[in-house]
Amino acid sequence: NAQINLAVIGGDGIGPEVVAEGLKVLDAVSSAKVERTEYDLGARRWHATGETLPDSVLGELRGHDAILLGAIGDPTVPSGVLERNLLLRIRFELDHFVNLRPSKLFPGVTSPLDLEQVAPDGIDFVVVREGTEGPYTGNGGALRVGTPQELATEVSVNSRFGAERAVRDAFARAQARERKHLTLIHKHNVLSHAGHLWRRTVEEVGAEFPEVETAYAHVDAATIYLVQDPGRFDVIVTDNLFGDIVTDLAAAVTGGIGLAASGNINPDRTAPSMFEPVHGSAPDIAGQGKADPTATILSVAMLLAHLGRDDEARRIEEAVSADLAERGRTPRSTTEVGDAIAARV
Amino acid sequence: NAQINLAVIGGDGIGPEVVAEGLKVLDAVSSAKVERTEYDLGARRWHATGETLPDSVLGELRGHDAILLGAIGDPTVPSGVLERNLLLRIRFELDHFVNLRPSKLFPGVTSPLDLEQVAPDGIDFVVVREGTEGPYTGNGGALRVGTPQELATEVSVNSRFGAERAVRDAFARAQARERKHLTLIHKHNVLSHAGHLWRRTVEEVGAEFPEVETAYAHVDAATIYLVQDPGRFDVIVTDNLFGDIVTDLAAAVTGGIGLAASGNINPDRTAPSMFEPVHGSAPDIAGQGKADPTATILSVAMLLAHLGRDDEARRIEEAVSADLAERGRTPRSTTEVGDAIAARV
Numbered sequence: 043n044a045q046i047n048l049a050v051i052g053g054d055g056i057g058p059e060v061v062a063e064g065l066k067v068l069d070a071v072s073s074a075k076v077e078r079t080e081y082d083l084g085a086r087r088w089h090a091t092g093e094t095l096p097d098s099v100l101g102e103l104r105g106h107d108a109i110l111l112g113a114i115g116d117p118t119v120p121s122g123v124l125e126r127n128l129l130l131r132i133r134f135e136l137d138h139f140v141n142l143r144p145s146k147l148f149p150g151v152t153s154p155l156d157l158e159q160v161a162p163d164g165i166d167f168v169v170v171r172e173g174t175e176g177p178y179t180g181n182g183g184a185l186r187v188g189t190p191q192e193l194a195t196e197v198s199v200n201s202r203f204g205a206e207r208a209v210r211d212a213f214a215r216a217q218a219r220e221r222k223h224l225t226l227i228h229k230h231n232v233l234s235h236a237g238h239l240w241r242r243t244v245e246e247v248g249a250e251f252p253e254v255e256t257a258y259a260h261v262d263a264a265t266i267y268l269v270q271d272p273g274r275f276d277v278i279v280t281d282n283l284f285g286d287i288v289t290d291l292a293a294a295v296t297g298g299i300g301l302a303a304s305g306n307i308n309p310d311r312t313a314p315s316m317f318e319p320v321h322g323s324a325p326d327i328a329g330q331g332k333a334d335p336t337a338t339i340l341s342v343a344m345l346l347a348h349l350g351r352d353d354e355a356r357r358i359e360e361a362v363s364a365d366l367a368e369r370g371r372t373p374r375s376t377t378e379v380g381d382a383i384a385a386r387v
Numbered sequence: 388n389a390q391i392n393l394a395v396i397g398g399d400g401i402g403p404e405v406v407a408e409g410l411k412v413l414d415a416v417s418s419a420k421v422e423r424t425e426y427d428l429g430a431r432r433w434h435a436t437g438e439t440l441p442d443s444v445l446g447e448l449r450g451h452d453a454i455l456l457g458a459i460g461d462p463t464v465p466s467g468v469l470e471r472n473l474l475l476r477i478r479f480e481l482d483h484f485v486n487l488r489p490s491k492l493f494p495g496v497t498s499p500l501d502l503e504q505v506a507p508d509g510i511d512f513v514v515v516r517e518g519t520e521g522p523y524t525g526n527g528g529a530l531r532v533g534t535p536q537e538l539a540t541e542v543s544v545n546s547r548f549g550a551e552r553a554v555r556d557a558f559a560r561a562q563a564r565e566r567k568h569l570t571l572i573h574k575h576n577v578l579s580h581a582g583h584l585w586r587r588t589v590e591e592v593g594a595e596f597p598e599v600e601t602a603y604a605h606v607d608a609a610t611i612y613l614v615q616d617p618g619r620f621d622v623i624v625t626d627n628l629f630g631d632i633v634t635d636l637a638a639a640v641t642g643g644i645g646l647a648a649s650g651n652i653n654p655d656r657t658a659p660s661m662f663e664p665v666h667g668s669a670p671d672i673a674g675q676g677k678a679d680p681t682a683t684i685l686s687v688a689m690l691l692a693h694l695g696r697d698d699e700a701r702r703i704e705e706a707v708s709a710d711l712a713e714r715g716r717t718p719r720s721t722t723e724v725g726d727a728i729a730a731r732v
């Protein structure tokens with residue numbers, strides 16, 4: 043426990059820059075010896091070798107306590123290649139069925155919302171996005187591609203097993219929080235089969251958590267609530283695609299994806315979990331020292347909490363909170379933000 | 388042309404109340420004789436007879452120039468029954484492949500956004516949501532329902548034919564607008580088959596519209612843009628599900644679903660188009676005179692424009708704009724709003 047074996051995937055674009063700051067803060071805060079192994083994965087490797095995630099590398103990743111990821115994706119690589127064969131492959135192979143995305147409005151942060159009007163009591167919720175099913179499974183296909191008769195399907199695959207383990211995790215989180223409130227987001231009035239599966243699962247698992255109050259919102263209505271009354275949410279549970287959408291919106295309303303952290307978590311601990319900022323590789327600003335590393339630093343805090351190092355996680359969160367409260371309007375560089383937070387932990 | 392044969396479906400909840408105000412404004416503005424036939428469809432009929440949309444009624448609807456719909460859906464009816472067998476059935480049977488949803492910030496309207504910060508130049512865009520394909524086709528199914536081995540699938544069905552006609556309509560609209568800009572919203576890095584079909588269709592149809600500039604946003608990123616920089620959008624084209632989600636969010640940022648109008652349009656005019664507010668039946672406030680009929684009134688303006696009565700449509704829009712500019716914070720009743728707008732046209 044005095045050592046953390048960490049796999050580090052800087053990835054593409056701003057990924058390596060923000061990961062460097064995350065590691066800086068990790069070193070500053072943790073009493074553990076951090077053994078890190080860097081993995082060269084992403085666009086560069088694909089161009090050089092055609093490889094996205096060799097089986098041997100996947101095997102090595104499994105041997106670590108946790109993975110820290112920067113960002114994956116580059117315009118020079120055909121859309122989907124790295125996303126599906128690298129990022130999603132890790133999430134699926136390491137059974138990251140809980141994609142955990144907290145949304146918290148830190149004091150001093152500017153939001154695109156008129157906060158006094160719509161969130162007088164602040165915003166503090168967490169999304170449990172199911173991570174191994176839904177329309178992300180790669181099911182579906184295409185016929186007569188490139189002809190006027192082209193057909194393409196995408197299949198959302200949902201199982202009781204898959205929904206239930208995410209839902210149970212979400213209820214346990216709600217139970218541990220002050221408000222003990224859980225909202226299912228789906229679209230069961232149109233996607234009836236999957237929607238009813240999710241709805242019944244929430245009802246049935248909910249019986250095990252009588253103290254937790256539950257609510258439901260269609261995904262379209264949920265986007266309205268997220269801008270008109272985000273304070274209503276405590277824990278949200280939803281499928282892989284709806285979770286992708288609402289967590290980007292949630293990040294935007296709580297100060298932007300520069301601050302949004304996430305954990306791809308395997309709660310059964312049969313494989314290491316992976317922590318990454320919600321933002322992408324932002325190739326337009328890569329290498330310019332403009333990227334905000336805060337989301338990665340907060341992802342490091344989630345990583346430490348997952349490894350049972352709650353005190354160190356809390357110290358990072360407090361340092362970030364203090365830094366955000368004092369951030370002026372003058373932009374700082376990636377390393378300046380990292381240095382400032384590292385100095386505070 | 389001096390007569391409009393209108394089918395009216397008040398529907399559930401606040402539907403009949405807001406439709407009454409829409410008809411009031413229609414009568415006040417139009418020089419046409421409005422022949423209306425009211426259809427009793429929705430929760431009441433389903434409870435009384437088990438019917439959602441009898442074939443004979445569907446046949447009668449076809450005989451009209453246009454349909455005005457209030458809202459469909461009630462908590463006493465199992466989720467999906469009315470949505471699928473009534474609302475979506477009309478959209479699919481009457482081939483409403485363009486679900487047109489304008490988002491415009493009228494002067495004086497309050498938005499949950501900090502408008503000075505994020506939309507200094509206003510918001511004025513229109514979404515072309517494909518209306519007859521995608522995950523709305525009812526494809527998919529369930530296995531071993533109610534057991535721990537339950538499986539449920541939802542299939543998004545996309546054809547070149549279906550995407551192309553929506554995309555071409557969207558390009559034509561962009562071409563006719565000042566900014567001539569079109570954004571495709573999809574998620575092609577994960578939903579590769581459908582995503583690539585949509586992307587190629589936009590590229591290829593775009594060649595017919597060399598003056599129109601095109602952009603692309605993943606649906607998750609699009610929700611961020613909609614709150615951080617909504618002014619960037621001019622025309623958006625997207626699939627049925629993503630369109631459902633982004634138009635609710637778009638409505639929220641431009642003053643709420645009390646103002647959001649929509650048209651389910653059959654541009655080929657092989658069947659009547661249907662106009663309806665984006666909002667739902669809001670059973671919690673039904674019968675209390677609290678519902679804002681503005682969205683329905685603006686839907687009537689879209690109906691008139693579709694029937695070639697542009698001048699009358701414009702007069703409604705101007706009346707709504709003037710009314711909104713003078714609306715104080717004191718809430719008015721449904722009929723008061725209808726009266727005020729009718730008096731202005």
Ligand SMILES: CC(C)[C@H](C(=O)O)[C@@H](O)C(=O)O
Pocket residue numbers: 115125129286320576577607
């Ligand atoms: C890059 C993409 C595949 C990914 C996703 O859709 O899950 C991203 O948007 C995210 O949310 O982590």
Ligand SMILES: CC(C)[C@H](C(=O)O)[C@@H](O)C(=O)O
Pocket residue numbers: 231232262460470474631665
């Ligand atoms: C009621 C529902 C089926 C409908 C939809 O999803 O299309 C509604 O949300 C809308 O946007 O018109």
